[in-house]
Amino acid sequence: MSFTYFLKRAAFAALALAALMTSAFFLVRLTGDPVNLYLPVDASDAAREAMRIRLGLDRSLPAQFFDWAWDILSLDFGMSLWHNRPAMDVVLEALPNTLALGAIALALAFTAAIVMGSIAAVNAGGWIDRGVNVLSQAAASVPDFWLGLMGVLLFAVTFRILPTSGFGGPIYWVLPVACLFARPFGTLVQIVRGSMIEALNATFVRTARAKGARDGRVTFVHALRNALLPAVTVTGDLAAQFAGGGGVVEVVFGFPGIGKLLIDGILKRDFAIVQASIFAVAVVIFVINILVDMLYASIDPRVRVE
């Protein structure tokens, strides 16, 4: 990947980010006035107006927008109404938790999907293949919140081997990771299986076999390398989704990540938190996309990222 390519991508990303942040500014304001949410219902009209003035919400929307845009240029996202702290500070505390949670879940899902998908493809049509199919389709369809609550009931309440929720050592990560693992695992198994079946029937695999290559080498080196490309693409998309946090899973487990923060921010009309979260997630997605491109090129030398 050349530096020019990176600069081009960065320029496009900056434009996209500007458009995204502009939309976020206006859309979040369309959802309602935060003042009513932040004051007791018995507060007087004068108190409401005073708060609107204090927050600058009494000014015209364009005036609010230009001030806000100017502040964003210096990465000042303003104060969080709920947390009473700079919004970006709150976001930067939550983001690493989500990235770690997503990375672990996705890495496990990707690895397990390659193994299971390849085994199913090698045994296509057999009972192992059918079993993997059922398992992967179930994993891809099960709702996160249901899986989370069942996990709590089974592993925390009944077997007492995992905590119900919370944040701390590795043990607290097991259930959230398991919940986030299911859907990408199910999706990726289907993709790996399909592309492996195609690759195993391709001419280059037949050639390799004719040259006397062993089954394992044919499957895991020749075929898999070609079959990986669609899985990497989908994993890139899934990683981008995960950067926004597994909101429901984070809420169920009280996991202090960006997904929970964003949901809370929207419900509490905490504009600064919503905007800072969107900005941080968008930047992460840009980085993920660049990484996926680089990975893509390294797996398939025919692909040139220019």
Next chain:
Amino acid sequence: MKKITGIHALSMGLAMSLAASAAIPAPAATDKLTVVVTDEPKSLDPCDTDLSGNSRILHNNITEALVNLSPKDGSVVPSLATSWRQVDNLTWEFKLREGVTFHDGKAFDTNAVIAALKRAQDPALGCEVGVATLKGLKLNAEAVNPTTLLIKTDVVEPILPNKMSALDIGSPATPGDTKTRTPAGTGPYKLVAWTPGQSVGLVAYEGYWGDKPAIPNATIIWRAESAVRAAMVDTGEAQIAYEIAPQDGTTGQDHAFPNAETSLLRIDAQIAPLNDKRVREALNLAIDRDGLIGTIFHKDAQKAMQVVPPSVFGFNPDIPVWTYDPEKAKSLLAAAKADGVPVDKEIVIYGRIGIYPNSSESLEAIQAMLADAGFNARLEMLETSPWLKRLLKPWSKDRQPSILQTQIDNAEGDAVFTLPNRFTTDGNQSTITDAGLDKLIADGSKATGDERKKLFQQAFKYIAVDTVNIAPLFHMVTIARVAKNVNYTPDVQAGNEIKLKSISYR
């Protein structure tokens, strides 16, 4: 490399499970207590205790007020003030407790109260107590000496001590120009840490003036899911969990307690067909309250006939509870229709998601009941922000006829905390414009003793019976799950206050 066989994999899995189980927190030692609530506090500033999420952590744990309200009868009892009296119509005198210190070492005296009062009323700070409980009242405090305080009011305020129960006093070192996240109070516990997104830690304050708490360390955490909160008590991760949904709270450890909240439907009586009293009566007669209780609402909830529970001063015991009579409702609607009232017009039921457990289900059932009685009602469930837009003025003149699901809290124990905003012409949530009722409420607010009670009782009767402006539903309960080895009985104030110093292990 050695191959990993199935047996090896299994034994590794078992070993990992065992390691995992060893890492699970054991049931808390008896010097620690963990309480799980629904939501992280918005602030830990002593002047924000009008929000129950903040008050539960601060009030009577970290910070205290001059007085408290008795959970038994709502009467005013001493706390940081030992006595008080009304000197004249506009002046109250408070005698302060001696030998009290704040957690930061500063002494508690009249200057600390004056600073807290000034701070709470500073519009630039936007304190919850200032904008709600003390709203519209100008208080001027003067120190006679370090333990005698005069508070002068601009209007007659017969229940000033009740209102002072909401004003928690922070250390004079609390910043005057911004909210604090590290409050120092005089309470039995001092703040150790607030880990954002995770927990608030408290530890017993050695220099506390009152009885020492039985449990030295307390942690308050928050989880959004009722099922998870309930499970945490079962696993020993928490000892008390609040706001368990009725369907999750069916064990012997689940205690339902009255929470000073009354659920009701506010009728917008200004828009046809709801501007016809017969239609509003029909609406009340169409609701099968007995059918809702013990099913969608908890079995311990009490059928309501007015907007405050019996513990509130001014409650009127003589207002009858609505009976369920769909046939009578139909005939009232028919009579109204015959007189040209557009009873077929669509009425919107505005609900608020999560206002209480099963809030959506309750309105779905009520919508069906109303349909059975001949109403054309459509349900719209809203999240809090758009619901508040429907609750609070100003409203459009062209709005649809509507009824709104709401819940009114009165833990302060006096009708004045409920009536003015909701039922007077100027009230920011009132759908009534009635000079007679305005006068009744204004006179009641200024009166004392039996006269005050009589006027408020008349006001409640006028709203519920004469104008039929509401469809009262239930005096509500909250469910708390309490670990078997913990002594704790939640009272009517438990919705706003976790009385940590009253909790002990068996």
